[in-house]
Amino acid sequence: MxxxxxxxxxxxxxxxxxxxxxxxxxxxxxxxxxxxxxxxxxxxxxxxxxxxxxxxxxxxxxxxxxxxxxxxxxxxxxxxxxxxxxxxxxxxxxxxxxxxxxxxxxxxxxxxxxxxxxxxxxxxxxxxxxxxxxxxxxxxxxxxxxxxxxxxxxxxxxxxxxxxxxxxxxxxxxxxxxxxxxxxxxxxxxxxxxxxxxxxxxxxxAPYDIAALSYLYGADGLGAALGQGSAGHYLVGTATADNLVGGPGNDVLVGRTGTDTLDGGAGIDTAVFSGLRAQYNLVANANGSFSVIGLDGQDTLTNMEFLRFDDQTVPLSQPIGNNLPIGTITLAGTAREGDLLTAQNSVYDADGLGPFRFRWQSSPNGSTWSDIYGAAADTFRLGQDQAGQLVRLVASYTDGKGTAEQVISAVAGPVANVNNPPTGSVTINGSPRQGQTLTTVNTLIDPDGLGPLVHQWQSSTDGSDWTAIAGVSGNSFAPGQAQVGLMLRTVVSWVDLQGTAESVTSNTTAAVINVNDPPVGTVTLSGVPTQGRPLQAIVDLSDADGLGTFSYRWQTTTGFLTWGDIAGATGPSFTPTQTEVGRLLRVVVSYIDGQGMPESVNSALNGGVIDINVPPTGQVLLSGTVRQGLPLQAQASLSDDDGLGALSVAWQSSIDGNSWLTIAGAGSATFTPGADQAGLLLRALVSYVDRGGTAESMASASAAVGKVLLGSERNDVLVGSNGSDAISGLAGNDRLTGGVGHDLLDGGAGVDTALYAHVRDDYSVTRVTGGRTVEAMVGNEGLDQLIGIERLQFSDQALAFDLDGNAGTVARYLGAVFGPTATSNGLYAGIGLAQMDGGTTASALMQLALETRLGTGFSREAVVGLLYDNLAGRAPTAIELADWLQQMSAGTYTPVTLAQLAADLDLNAQNIGLVGLMESGLVYLPAA
CATH class of the missing domain: 3.40.390.10 (Collagenase (Catalytic Domain))
Incomplete structure (x- = not known):
């Protein structure tokens, strides 16, 4: 317990x-x-x-x-x-x-x-x-x-x-x-x-861990017969010499390797060994102990009742019986043909050794063994018959108890063959010429036995570096173009009957002589030879001797099948001209092949160069402004490979640019469009019959005929056509739209506005003598000339140039009441201009501005302070303020007239940059 x-x-x-x-x-x-x-x-x-x-x-x-x-x-x-x-x-x-x-x-x-x-x-x-x-x-x-x-x-x-x-x-x-x-x-x-x-x-x-765990638990679990706390111990030794002593219980002792002493003590004790019973000898010693000799070394056992091997447990109370031999016979030497193998004997028999008898044996597979005749000593020299075979030695004897025993060595081999080189030669017969067959003959002998022969033909430029010729493996070979100029040889190879790869190289031939090979293939033309249409020489040639650089000669017939070169026609393409019309045409492709031979191939004959009309080149230009009432002139600059004829001019008009009507009576080079052509497209058509009898014509680019539009004494809205129009508003506040083309817009009297479709940044506005120009940078509105135009209206804003009129008043009032930078406030400027253009008086506009800035019911002091701040950039002094208030009290000024006085000052004009506004215009947003 x-x-x-x-x-x-x-x-x-x-x-x-x-x-x-x-x-x-x-x-x-x-x-x-x-x-x-x-x-x-x-x-x-x-x-x-x-x-x-x-x-x-x-x-x-x-x-x-x-x-x-x-x-x-x-x-x-x-x-x-x-x-x-x-x-x-x-x-x-x-x-x-x-x-x-x-x-x-x-x-x-x-x-x-x-x-x-x-x-x-x-x-x-x-x-x-x-x-x-x-x-x-x-x-x-x-x-x-x-x-x-x-x-x-x-x-x-x-x-x-x-x-x-x-x-x-x-x-x-x-x-x-x-x-x-x-x-x-x-x-x-x-x-x-x-x-x-x-x-x-x-x-x-590790080993010591296993020994300690075995001691603790005895390899039989918890609380069993072995282990710590039990009567029996499980003791495991080390790899060196150990002295293991059991206790009073039934112990298990494991000596492991080394020369160990195992004493079981009292109880029924067991010694454990790692191998099979047959791998150990058991000897009873005179002093009552036992010796166990085998894989784990030589151990001495006392007080031991059982021996446990890997295959059985043996009680020491049984008779020992025959002891099998232990130890080995090893073969020293190399398993190679011609080398000597020597038996090295470490055999021990507890029953005593007798004289050894030796038998050397060979086997092709390690299963079937045959004695080697005459090999009965402890040494043996390997011969050709053993090449590729396994060999071993069987040593037998009769032990001291009369029992026949034998020990077999480990297997050596397979025995390596020592190769015997072949004798004889390989000779190439025949003349080395392109297309002529060469044949090899040989006188080869191999002591190890000839295997099937393989011929590898090779070529070389210098006799040193050789290249295998692909696809050629027989004993005959006809050299082709690829071998011209190269030396030849063949390498005959085989694997002898001992598995050794052997080869013998033939004699070297002289360089293979070339036989010229004509070119194969065709030269064709890319199409039917036709005047003015380019032809390409299509070359599909091969030459066994090698293609060179192609040169071209285009030829035409100069008589019946008499050919002559066309001057300058030496490239791979050629365009027939009027000169070649009706004649046969071919191209001659020539080159020097890789063997230095000149070669040439002609293209096939054809039915002659076909004539085809060549359209005229050049242009017809209209000189002048395309506008109702202004003269135009058609200027033709034409050429025709077929020859020009007499030129005639017809003027034509069109609604859509697709259907054209000839204008009656307009058959000269000059023409002045009238009211019938206003707003229509106009062009000049120049016609003639060329020297080949073909009717030819060329038209000028079409242009829209600009209208001449006149306004009235009222406020007119005038819109131009797609041409370069001349629009005059006359009196009244007119709104003019030129539209497409280079238009002339004359506003006349009144405050007139020119309208444009895009944003301001899409136009360049320039001040010129007598007015301004507006050039569209995008779209097709062109470059317009403006005279008497006070306002420009774009899709995002408008500009007012009447700085001596309503625009000037609005600009001055903005500066005086809202400050110098207020002239850039397009909303305020637009409101002011709408008021003035609509008939509001200047005084009423100023009253509105002051109320907007200061609020309804503003004070006189606030007006004076506002004007000083916006014009002088400071507050009035007490004296200045008192003086202006006294003048307003006396009736000299009202707040409105005082503000108008300040707005008209040069200081205010300078502050708002009035001179610059005359150039750039006052930006405003038109009232809706």
């Missing part, structure tokens, strides 16, 4: 490689009530709140799918080592081992295991009544998230998982506590509980 002493002072093994890894908890062997299952969970309930803030920054998060898979894999390995069953629990309340992730304190802390355990006991007997324990395994997901997020086997994250589960199962760091591993063994080669990494990440526990 487990006592408090068992729990608080567990027994040690006496082996430092085990005791140096044993921690102080938890003691899963003491779990009471006893069970052989530990439960683990990924659920987060029933966590260890004491860890939060001391080990982990906040309550842990759950393992992801990768981490859960790694934990299950690691627990599976622990189950193999310890014999414990690990089963997942759905809640933390039912679990022993808990998993979580978070931010662990400490910059180098990639994982941490927290353990808590406790027990109750009988105070009289000190017997443990209950024992509980919990282990909390944490992975860091802040500093070490990159390695811990997917901790699959072979990664550093998986090694961290193994390390932390080692703590959970009762292992400590090998450098902590009073019992430590030797510093030379404090690394991951011996224990994953070490912080000293050797090599890459580990995928399994």
């Amino acid at each position: 487990t006592t408090v002493s068992d729990v608080t002072n567990p027994a040690l093994s006496g082996l430092i490689h085990i005791d140096g890894l044993l921690g102080d908890g938890p003691g899963w062997n003491w779990v009471a009530p006893a069970r052989n299952t530990l439960y683990y969970t990924f659920a987060l309930d029933a966590g260890n709140s004491a860890d939060v803030g001391t080990i982990i920054a906040a309550s842990p998060d759950g393992f992801n799918a990768f981490q859960q898979a790694a934990a299950v894999q690691a627990l599976g390995r622990l189950a193999q080592i310890t014999g414990i069953n690990f089963i997942e629990a759905s809640t933390g309340a039912n679990a022993d081992i808990h998993f979580g992730v978070g931010n662990l304190f400490g910059t180098n802390t990639s994982g941490y295991t927290s353990i808590k355990w406790g027990y109750t006991f009988d105070s009289t007997s000190n017997v443990i009544q209950t024992y509980t324990a919990d282990a909390y395994v944490y992975l860091d997901m802040v500093e070490f998230s990159a390695s811990n997020a997917q901790p699959s086997a072979g990664t550093s994250g998986y090694q961290v998982m193994l390390h932390e589960l080692g703590h959970a199962m009762g292992l400590k760091h090998p450098f902590e506590g009073s019992l430590k591993l030797d510093p030379a063994e404090n690394n991951t080669t011996y224990s994953l509980m070490s912080y000293t990494q050797v090599g890459g990440p580990r995928t399994d526990y």
Whole structure:
């Protein structure tokens, strides 16, 4: 029964490689009530709140799918080592081992295991009544998230998982506590509980970890016959010589490699070996001990009842029987034809060795073996018959007990063949001339056996650098144009019967002699030869000797099938002229081929160059202004390859530019359009019959005939046509629209306005002698001449130039009442002009301005202050204010007449830039 002493002072093994890894908890062997299952969970309930803030920054998060898979894999390995069953629990309340992730304190802390355990006991007997324990395994997901997020086997994250589960199962760091591993063994080669990494990440526990876990749990689970707290111990040695001593119980001792001494002590004890029974010799010693000799070294056993091999368990109470030979026969030397192989014997037989008999054997496949005749010594020189074969040595003897034994060496080979070079030659017969067949003959012999011959013909310019000729592999070859001027040879290759690639090169021929190849293909013309239409020479030629640069000669017949070159016609294209009409035409394409031979090809004959009328070139221009009542002149500048005839002129008019009517009686070069043509399109048509008898004609560009429009004594609205109109408003306040064309707009008396369709910025307005010009920068309104026009109205604003009239009054009043910059206020200017143009008196306009600026019922003081501020830029002095108020009280001025006086001052004109406004106009927005 487990006592408090068992729990608080567990027994040690006496082996430092085990005791140096044993921690102080938890003691899963003491779990009471006893069970052989530990439960683990990924659920987060029933966590260890004491860890939060001391080990982990906040309550842990759950393992992801990768981490859960790694934990299950690691627990599976622990189950193999310890014999414990690990089963997942759905809640933390039912679990022993808990998993979580978070931010662990400490910059180098990639994982941490927290353990808590406790027990109750009988105070009289000190017997443990209950024992509980919990282990909390944490992975860091802040500093070490990159390695811990997917901790699959072979990664550093998986090694961290193994390390932390080692703590959970009762292992400590090998450098902590009073019992430590030797510093030379404090690394991951011996224990994953070490912080000293050797090599890459580990995928399994190290040997000392397995030894310590085996000691703790005896490989048979919790509370079983073996393990800490049991009568029987499970002791695992190291790779060196160990002395393992069992206790009073039934012990299991594993010496591993090295020359070990295993003493089972009392009880029924078992020694464990890693190999098969047949791989060990068992010797009974005179002193009652036994020697076991085999894969794990030579161990001495006392007080041992059973031997456990990988395939069977043997009780030492049975007779030993025949001991099979152990050790090997190795073959020294290289498995190569002609080399010597020597047997090196390390065979041992506990029953005694007898004289060896040797048989060398060969095999093509490693399954069927045949003795090599005469090969019966411990050495053998490999010959041609063994090339490509496997070889081995069979050594047999009779041991000291009369038993026939044999040992077979490891297989050597396949035996490498030592190649025997071929003899003989390859000769090319025949004369190297284009198109003539060359043939090879050979006298080849290969001691290793000839395989099928392959011929590769090659060419070279200098006899040093050779290029394979594609598609030629037989023993005969007729060189073509590509080989002209090149030397030839053939390389005969094969793979001999020992698998060695062999080749022999023939003699080299002289350079291949060329045979001229005429050009193949055609030269055609791109169309039917026709006067004035370009022809292209279409060359579709090939020349086995190589094409050169083409030259062209266009020819025409000068007599019956007598050809002559056309002067200057030496390019790939030619346009027939009147000279070639009716004659045959061809092109001769010539070149020097790649072998220096001149070649030429003619195009096919044709039916003669077809005559075709050549239309005239040049132009007909109209001189003068196209306007009703103004004379025009048609000026023709024409040429015709077919020859000009006598010119005639007809003047035509059209409503739409498509249908034209000839104007009766207008048949001379000059014409003055009248009222019938006003607003219509006009053109001059020049006609003649060329020397080839073809009627030809050419028309001038059409132009609209401008109208002459006259207004009346009233306020007229006059709109022009699409031509260059002359519009006169006469008396009255007229509104004139020129529209399309270069128009003359004369407003006459009154305040007249010219209207335009686009915004102001689309026009250039220039002051000229006698008026202004307005040029449309977009659209087709042209360049208009303006005389007597006081206003310009655009689509976005208007300009007033009557600065000596209403516009001047409005500008002065704006400056005096609203300030010098108010002249740019198009809205106010538009209101003022609408009032004045509508008959409002100047006094009434000033009254309206003052009321707008100062409000109805304004004071005299406010008027004086306003005028001083806008004109002088300051307030009046007390004396000045008193003087003006006295004059208004005396009736010399009223507020309106005083403001008019101020508006008419030169100072006000200067402030508002009246001179500049005469040039640019006063901007205003016309009243709706």
